[in-house]
Amino acid sequence: xxxxxxxxxxxxxxxxxxxxxxxxxxxxxxxxxxxxxxxxxxxxxxxxxxxxxxxxxxxxxxxxxxxxxxxxxxxxxxxxxxxxxxxxxxxxxxxxxxxxxxxxxxxxxxxxxxxxxxxxxxxxxxxxxxxxxxxxxxxxxxxxxxxxxxxxxxxxxxxxxxxxxxxxxxxxxxxxxxxxxxxxxxxxxxxxxxxxxxxxxxxxxxxxxxxxxxxxxxxxxxxxxxxxxxxxxxxxxxxxxxxxxxxxxxxxxxxxxxxxxxxxxxxxxxxxxxxxxxxxxxxxxxxxxxxxx
Amino acid sequence: xxxxxxxxxxxxxxxxxxxxxxxxxxxxxxxxxxxxxxxxxxxxxxxxxxxxxxxxxxxxxxxxxxxxxxxxxxxxxxxxxxxxxxxxxxxxxxxxxxxxxxxxxxxxxxxxxxxxxxxxxxxxxxxxxxxxxxxxxxxxxxxxxxxxxxxxxxxxxxxxxxxxxxxxxxxxxxxxxxxxxxxxxxxxxxxxxxxxxxxxxxxxxxxxxxxxxxxxxxxxxxxxxxxxxxxxxxxxxxxxxxxxxxxxxxxxxxxxxxxxxxxxxxxxxxxxxxxxxxxxxxxxxxxxxxxxx
Numbered sequence: 262x263x264x265x266x267x268x269x270x271x272x273x274x275x276x277x278x279x280x281x282x283x284x285x286x287x288x289x290x291x292x293x294x295x296x297x298x299x300x301x302x303x304x305x306x307x308x309x310x311x312x313x314x315x316x317x318x319x320x321x322x323x324x325x326x327x328x329x330x331x332x333x334x335x336x337x338x339x340x341x342x343x344x345x346x347x348x349x350x351x352x353x354x355x356x357x358x359x360x361x362x363x364x365x366x367x368x369x370x371x372x373x374x375x376x377x378x379x380x381x382x383x384x385x386x387x388x389x390x391x392x393x394x395x396x397x398x399x400x401x402x403x404x405x406x407x408x409x410x411x412x413x414x415x416x417x418x419x420x421x422x423x424x425x426x427x428x429x430x431x432x433x434x435x436x437x438x439x440x441x442x443x444x445x446x447x448x449x450x451x452x453x454x455x456x457x458x459x460x461x462x463x464x465x466x467x468x469x470x471x472x473x474x475x476x477x478x479x480x481x482x483x484x485x486x487x488x489x490x491x492x493x494x495x496x497x498x499x500x501x502x503x504x505x506x507x508x509x510x511x512x513x514x515x516x517x518x519x520x521x522x523x524x525x526x527x528x529x530x531x532x533x534x535x536x537x538x539x540x541x542x543x544x545x546x547x548x549x550x551x552x553x554x
Numbered sequence: 555x556x557x558x559x560x561x562x563x564x565x566x567x568x569x570x571x572x573x574x575x576x577x578x579x580x581x582x583x584x585x586x587x588x589x590x591x592x593x594x595x596x597x598x599x600x601x602x603x604x605x606x607x608x609x610x611x612x613x614x615x616x617x618x619x620x621x622x623x624x625x626x627x628x629x630x631x632x633x634x635x636x637x638x639x640x641x642x643x644x645x646x647x648x649x650x651x652x653x654x655x656x657x658x659x660x661x662x663x664x665x666x667x668x669x670x671x672x673x674x675x676x677x678x679x680x681x682x683x684x685x686x687x688x689x690x691x692x693x694x695x696x697x698x699x700x701x702x703x704x705x706x707x708x709x710x711x712x713x714x715x716x717x718x719x720x721x722x723x724x725x726x727x728x729x730x731x732x733x734x735x736x737x738x739x740x741x742x743x744x745x746x747x748x749x750x751x752x753x754x755x756x757x758x759x760x761x762x763x764x765x766x767x768x769x770x771x772x773x774x775x776x777x778x779x780x781x782x783x784x785x786x787x788x789x790x791x792x793x794x795x796x797x798x799x800x801x802x803x804x805x806x807x808x809x810x811x812x813x814x815x816x817x818x819x820x821x822x823x824x825x826x827x828x829x830x831x832x833x834x835x836x837x838x839x840x841x842x843x844x845x846x847x
Contacts, residue, residue, distance in 0.1 A: 281593045285586055292581050292652075300574045323636070325629040334627060334639060336618040339798070343616070346627060346636030348658065355659040359585075359652040365641065366648040370792045370846055499663045505632070553663055 273407040274318065275551045277353035278498075284352050291356040292363060299367045310453045311375035312446060315361055317435050317465060317508065318354035319347045319379060322501050327508035330377065330461025350500045351553075365459045372457040376449040380442065381435035381465030382409035384523070386534050388440045399439065403535075404546035411436065411474055413547070415528070418482040418489045419535045420542045428496030430472035433506040435465035438521040448516040462512040466520035481528040485536070499553045566700040567611065568844045570646035571791075577645050584649040585656060592660045603746045604668035605739060608654055610728050610758060610801065611647035612640045612672060615794050620801035623670065623754025643793045644846075658752045665750040669742040673735065674728035674758030675702035677816070679827055681733045692732065696828075697839035704729065704767055706840070708821070711775040711782045712828045713835045721789030723765035726799040728758030731814040741809040755805040759813035774821040778829070792846040 277287040295313070302309050320327045323346070332345045344365060349355045364375050391397035402408040403416035405425075414424050437445075445464045454460035469477075475491045482489035496502065514520075521527070535542075570580040588606070595602050613620045616639070625638045637658060642648045657668050684690035695701040696709035698718075707717050730738075738757045747753035762770075768784045775782035789795065807813075814820070828835075 281590070284589055284593070288585050288589060289582070292585065293578055296577055296581060297574070300577070324634040325627060325632045332627070332629065332639075334618060334625070336625065339618045341617040341639075343639030343641065346625075346634075346639055348636065348655075348662070350663075352659060355655055358655055362641075362648055362651055366645060369641070370643075 273402075274351040274353040276406045277351055277356070278553050279406070279551055287353055288356055291353075291360050295360040295363055299364065299373070302373055303367070303371050307371070307373055308456075309374075310450070311364065311373070312449050313360065313364060313375060313377050314446075315377040315379045315461070316354055316357045317379050317381045317463060318349050318351065319358045319361065320345060320508065321348045321350055321354075322433070322504040322506055323348070324505050327463070327506075329463050329509050329512050330379065330459070350498065361459075361461075368457060368459045374454050374456050374458055374460075376454050376460045376462065378445055378449060378462055378464045380445075381437055382411070383437055383439050383442050384409060384411035384415075384531070385439035385527075386412075386531055388443055404543070405549045405551060406546075410434065410471060411478070411523075414474060414478040415531050415535055416542060417547060418478050418487050419532060419539050420544060420547065421488070422544070422547050423490040423492030424475045424478060425548060426471055426475050426491055426493045427498060428493070428500075429502040430470060430475065430493060431503050432471050432500060433468050433504065434471070435463075435468045435508060435510070436474075436523065437464065437466045438523070438527070440521045441466055441518065444518055445513050448513060448518060452516050460512075463508055463510040464513060465508075465510055466518075467522060468506065468508075469523075477523070477525070477528060481525050482532060484525075485529065485532055487532070497550065497552045497554075566695075567644040567646040569699045570644055570649070571846050572699070572844055580646055581649055584646075584653050588653040588656055592657065592666070595666055596660070596664050600664070600666055601749075602667075603743070604657065604666070605742050606653065606657060606668060606670050607739075608670045608672045608754075609647055609650045610672050610674045610756060611642050611644065612651045612654065613638060613801065614641045614643055614647075615726070615797040615799055616641070617798050620756070620799075622756050622802050622805050623672065623752070643791065654752075654754075661750060661752045667747050667749050667751055667753075669747050669753045669755065671738055671742060671755055671757045673738075674730055675704070676730055676732050676735050677702060677704035677708075677824070678732035678820075679705075679824055681736055697836070698842045698844060699839075703727065703764060704771070704816075707767060707771040708824050708828055709835060710840060711771050711780050712825060712832050713837060713840065714781070715837070715840050716783040716785030717768045717771060718841060719764055719768050719784055719786045720791060721786070721793075722795040723768065723786060724763050724796050725793060726761050726763050726797065728756075728761045728801060728803070729767075729816065730757065730759045731816070731820070733814045734759055734811065737811055738806050741806060741811060745809050753805075756801055756803040757806060758801075758803055759811075760815060761799065761801075762816075770816070770818070770821060774818050775825060777818075778822065778825055780825070790843065790845045790847075
């Protein structure tokens, strides 16, 4: 029962690709819940700002620069500003495109307000506020279904499991530390958007290829005597392994975000904490072979 | 019970704006059902072509020309073809944007095939095949919740109810005869799209403003001694009442569609059939005051 509840509350890209049941749950969770929140705001507190966590995955990896949410399109001599064209590479990310469209529809119609934070994969185990008190540590997903790539690599390194690089490993993704995630939400709340506005920020601080991440984890892990191996494998996902990528991300910096970049020291801190609890790692969860096809 | 079933099966733009329950049902119906059809095709008949009825309402009324589904976007010197940017003016139409995105995601991922017919409001009561046999007449919605504008005006004219023009009445919409609707589906089935392709056709034959439709119904109605009145009223919808509008619609003509245009004769035939059954008109359904706000 507890496991079922966890699945209902969680959002995940490989999870959404598991089977029809998981796909249905993903659509229902992301859209019906967003719909109900919008109705609740309209009915009970129309001045409130909705802050929604979106995802950089909505944009996919287009051959054009990615702006922060909006694009002025010129076509046959006429112009209009639209939501950036988006095409994602999992059902989960596709439903995030949809809930952005849902928000934008009701914002136009009811003049409510919202900020959509297009977040990259988050890594990290703690913020400064909870680092000293382990009972306050947040949820940590390191498994194939819900874990993000760097968290997975860190646990794989500690567990003696070869790092699972999918395909060529040249997929570029944008990352941020969990500390920055929470600051982005705080900055969005403290600097409210306007009535009738869908404000969109691209929420990440750095971009890395999967190979770059694997090599850093290997280097730092080996300094900790972990003997880390990298194991490229056939890509279970349908995604571009070589692609152009140039996403803007200035909005949150302008609001005052001070990024925590990924240093060897940050990686070492993560690994040392995971090493402390290495006997709790569930090896069966590390790789479960979910395929997109 | 019968009424409830009808609502579950129906799709409607004012219906989706009624309340939270109707909104939830609209999201569930359009997305979960589309999702299940996609899974069924993948599992049992991956070669099959899905023909989905979309809607011209997905595009809304942008300030740029509307192409047939796809737009080559140029941005900072780079180019990519995307689904046309779309923003709709009801929740129903927004969920149709979403189910197009859903189809397009699984087509990219699973290389299935589909045709999405972006249909304008359909008018008419019969096709040539069923005109002689009234038991075969299709479902006819003339009420405010599910009826399309011309069907509503025809019934209002016969019922002696003033034609309900919303706002300035300069909203431009694209229309087609129910005979053309069915031919468009047939042509799409007979000329299958390619594997891995989302083929999109804009399915309409003519554009009219709401005022033009009202004036034509009034003119033809008065020839039939109906004494038709036009009653402009405050627009219950949130929509542009004056706007640029230039949608392409060549794809189905190239496949061989021979349009049935809206002539006075066509209108007269519709009105005469409705007049024959005027005592069955439910006056309470004609106007129910659904507001977008």
